[in-house]
Amino acid sequence: DSGVTQTPKHLITATGQRVTLRCSPRSGDLSVYWYQQSLDQGLQFLIQYYNGEERAKGNILERFSAQQFPDLHSELNLSSLELGDSALYFCASSVASQGLMGEQYFGPGTRLTVT
């Protein structure tokens, strides 16, 4: 158990819908990262938050947005869903900061299926 929790574990929805994925980082971790992993693909970095502020953006679509709340949990919002958005979405957290190694710890992922 990495200490990172993600809900829900599975999500099945229809095209055009909107969903929210939730992540709670490990206690003490200030950084939260979101990744998308399609079947048999590598990890696509979406976005990173550090202590409530957006820190880095990757290949995140305009239909996707995220935020990190004062209690440090994060939500990833996916809207106008398409079949191609079906994937495993990982959240990871880290204590990463200046001078600290801050290895990432991953949650179990949310499997999104768009039908």
Added chain:
Amino acid sequence: AQTVTQSQPEMSVQEAETVTLSCTYDTSESDYYLFWYKQPPSRQMILVIRQEAYKQQNATENRFSVNFQKAAKSFSLKISDSQLGDAAMYFCAYRSPSGTYKYIFGTGTRLKVLA
């Protein structure tokens, strides 16, 4: 910009034998962090081993060890006495010690362990 390359999409090893997975990276920084993550069929991402660039000594975790060649920008993972449970995707990752704290992942190597 930093890049991470895993040139072996797939590797096979006989049970109880030793296998080495390759990873090269490109960076202009002198200090950084490197990681290997394992993703078994359960799709959970698990941290295997980590290395700080300023440490010359290669990291070791039980049957897992790295060969870190800083000048060559190479960070290979050696798995000794391979077990069936080692079958997984293995991802190499790089993190800068400052800035955005963003992680850069390679495309992964699928390891098959033959009984």
